[in-house]
Amino acid sequence: MRDRLIVLVEDNADDAYLAMRVIGKVCADRVIVARDGEEASQLLQNMALDGMHRQVRLVLLDLKLPKLSGIEVLQAIRSSELLCGLPVAVLTSSDNDLDQERCRALGVIDYIYKPMTADRLQRVLVQDKEP
């Protein structure tokens, strides 16, 4: 089996660094970082073209992003025939209940508050393996 991938959608370099540090502690997956919502959406669609999306183990999605918001990216994923089954977990510092509700409705597998700990990510990955 080819390398498994984690797509991290995060505009802030520090947050991206912290998330990658935690991912590196938990697993050896390759991490691809998208810096804004549009880039993330483009990246995933390109992956779908050559079937690379099947390697994506988890999309870690920040909500507050330039260009397209996390919610818009999520909507794009869910409306794409190839991408709609992707496991997405939100990684945010917002405590907005409404955001959380909308994300749950769009079928995210988890909702993680920053900063993410290794234990927390581990739980997400285990949970994702279960079904």
Added chain:
Amino acid sequence: MEPQPAQSQHSGAPADLKGLSLLYVEDEAEPRGMVSKMLLLNYPNLTVYPAENGAAGLATFQKYLPEIVVTDINMPVMDGIQMSRAIKELRPDALIIAVTAHSDTSYLLNAIQIGIHYYVLKPINYDELFSALDKVLDQVALRQLVERQNRRISESERQLALAQRIAHLGSWQCELPGGLMTCSDEMYRILGLLPGGAQVRLERFLERMSPEDRALLQEELAAATANGQPLEALFCRVRREDGSERILKIEATVMPAAEHVPVTLVGTALDVTELKRAEEEVRSLTDALERRVLQRTSLLQASLQELEHFSYLVSHDLRAPIARLEGFCRALLEDCGECRSDNCRIYAERAVRVVRQIKSIIGAFNDLSHFTRCTMEIGEVDLSALARGISSDFQRTEPERSVEVRIAEGLVVQGDGRLLKIALEHLIGNAWKFTSKKLQASIEFGAQGHEGSPVYFVRDNGAGFDMKYVDKLFKPFQTIHSPGEFTWSGTAIGLATVHSIVLRHGGTIWAEGVVDKGATFFFTLASDPEPGSYYERTH
């Protein structure tokens, strides 16, 4: 002399004889004395002045001005005719009875001219004299009656005119068709005319109204006449000749035509100029006040908006960098396991605590701004029941403590039950906390002051506070007890929260305390707090 007639013939004279007097002139002494005596006998209330000739009679008349004169005609010095003429000049309403002999007939024509209407033939027959006198007295009685009525009427008229003048109320009536009007003096004055001036016709009356109001008044009067319905109060402006404008409240009613009387409009006009001006003034003051309220409100809205931006900044924008800081602190702590320096670990641990502290302050800030902004649902709230529930909760959590709790019954208010519960939780919670070092702790919730605006209070006998710090009590994030002195829970926003909740209920809050003796927190609540939220109305 004829025998005197029975008294019954004239005893019923309707005139009030009191105050009436009679001059009797006769040159012959014997009949003068007899007749005078008979008059006094028969008319005991009448004052009789006898005189022996015309000149003496005139002198007496001038002195006493009697209402009635009985006089002989043919007399020395001055005869009865001459005297009567002089008397009539002095007092035209004097009633004169002439006593004449047949030989005096030559005087009669003069007598009629002068106005002598009664005659008694000589020698005097008492029946005849008394019958003539009774007729004269009837006339006096009639005159007295008319005078009294006139006095009464003119008194009423005077009162009415005065009342109209005081009230600035004119009255008028107008005969239709034709439109001939009769106006009271005050009505003339209101129209700016001299009282009792030329009679006004309806067209002239209407012409005095300002053109904007004239048509409507004309229409309404015509409609009232056509329907026979009263004219509802109508406000009309009148322009007086001197240029001043008055405002009249005109009301009228229609009197249907009756025998010899055409359809008549009867109305009043009340000068309400001053009243209207006062109204105008009140309205302009109200407008000014409303404008000022609007200005203040928009200022308030602006500062509320700023506050909201600030709240948003604190609750959302600050979260990301703080989460980042927390992430790096954790990373530092995890990676420090490989570092030799103990200080690195201690610093990292402390930094994590600082981050936690920042987060709890932000949380408290968000809670506080929530109570300022959340929607209020107003209903009946039983503060006594809330206080009972809260204090028994505290007792359950610390059953080992002995606290005497007294709660006044029946303190029911209008307010938001959820918010008032939070306020009481903080007040009773503080009392519970600050009595923790007392062996005989006591907490009281009650109300004082009069029915209409009670002052509620929560009193304890705990640690109290120094009154010089009283201003700090209700400010958020300020404490007047050192950390660790009492179980320091939360971020010192309890009383700030209570303050905010009381303010939102239109009330005020204040406190009194003595160190080691206890504290009392007083608060009032408006009887009709406004529901909803200021934020809802401004956004």
